[in-house]
Amino acid sequence: MTYSVAVAGASGYAGGEVLRLLASHPDFEVTTVTAHQNAGQPLWAVQPHLRSLSHLTLSETTPEVLAGHDVVFVALPHGKSGELTDGLPEGTLVVDCGADHRLTDESAWAQFYGGDYFGAWDYGMPELLHADGGTQRASLEGSRRIAVPGCNVTAITLGLAPGIRAGVIEPTDLVAVLAVGPSGAGKSLRTDLLASELMGSASAYAVGGVHRHTPEIVQNLRVAGAEWVTVSFTPVLVPMSRGILATSTARLAPGTTAADVRAAWEQAYADEPFVQLLPPGQFPRTADTVGANTCLIGLAVDEAAGRVVVVSALDNLMKGTAGAAIQSANIALGLPETTGLTTDGVAP
CATH class of the missing domain: 3.40.50.720 (NAD(P)-binding Rossmann-like Domain)
Incomplete structure (x- = not known):
């Protein structure tokens, strides 16, 4: 049909x-x-x-x-x-x-x-x-x-949800910083999106919990099992036409090991065709997702800080x-x- x-x-x-x-x-x-x-x-x-x-x-x-x-x-x-x-x-x-x-x-x-x-x-x-x-x-x-x-929501949600559901990260004190391309803002003519303003520069916007994607991220992580979520995310406009690189961090849950963390993400995405966890020590580039319906994820545990670091990359338009x-x-x-x-x- x-x-x-x-x-x-x-x-x-x-x-x-x-x-x-x-x-x-x-x-x-x-x-x-x-x-x-x-x-x-x-x-x-x-x-x-x-x-x-x-x-x-x-x-x-x-x-x-x-x-x-x-x-x-x-x-x-x-x-x-x-x-x-x-x-x-x-x-x-x-x-x-x-x-x-x-x-x-x-x-x-x-x-x-x-x-x-x-x-x-x-x-x-x-x-x-x-x-x-x-x-x-x-x-x-x-x-x-x-x-x-939302595109930012997708990058952060897919990055953090496995840890939430498995209980290996704390759902409060979540922090994400995203490098984003200007195509996410659409074709409307804006001075801050002109090539002369973007080239050779990076600038944060919607800082301090005011970005419209914030409640959607909270909504998703609660679906994944969090009773209460606090997340601070900051998008940074960078001179690439399309793409998002999200670096999201969360506190390790008490008693959690690096092996527990790795297992949570592996189990979550083992059978997913479009969400792929990279091997240990590897982290994605936005360039590897351009034109593809993929979200590529790299994972690490910062033992000194007691935090999980998740780097997720995707094409915001795909x-x-x-x-x-x-x-x-x-x-x-x-x-x-x-x-x-x-x-x-x-x-x-």
Whole structure:
């Protein structure tokens, strides 16, 4: 069976990456692409790298245009998808790459985002560990409403969740510093994202617990088994177009050995196709994940500090967004989870 697909927000980075994956997916056929200010333009005018989809023209983003498709991927800024998706049929699989349906706590939405709260959908991180020993993928089977995680959230959650579930790290005093590429901010013109501002520089932003991904990280680690979570994470903008390198640290639980730590991560990801733990002493580079739906993880124990150090790398537009969307859609539709996705990156 071939599923008809529409992509809303097709002119942006996330929408473009979703389209790049859909173009070679054997079970999906892209029939409609939409945008706001770019509506009416041919797709190639704003996504010139998508040559196989150059026959498509961007339509207005309305429920009427999106209705009638088997699958709708939505790649819009937060606050824009809620009203749009409310008008789509219940039987349509809708995958939201934005933030509108990620948080289960309405008060957290009000604090970090503001505006109307549209409720939580099934969370699109298949590898998210559950405290009972399962994973999130069971909740995605047959789903028709999926919320794709935030990219920073994915890097930190996949890095720390095994230690939380196994009880080998303390869930409080979690600290993460992330080197991130500017594509995560989208295509909107901003002075701080100009090449002349970025090149040869690194700058922290959303410092001091105010980043909107904070409550989502807490939410995930509580699913993994933490009763109470405190996390301080600081993203640092660096001059690479795409990628996240997250260095997350946590206090060792009393009586925990380095062997216990290694075993927790090995057990968590032994059978995961897209989350890979590197051999002892090896740590990932963002370059090794570009274009791939992988999260690569390096692990160490700082004995002197009594902390576990986890370094996780991923492509923010792939595993951090579009790859997770396709992976989750595959599961929801009963397709092989890895269909249309690759673990091979692009080098150099």
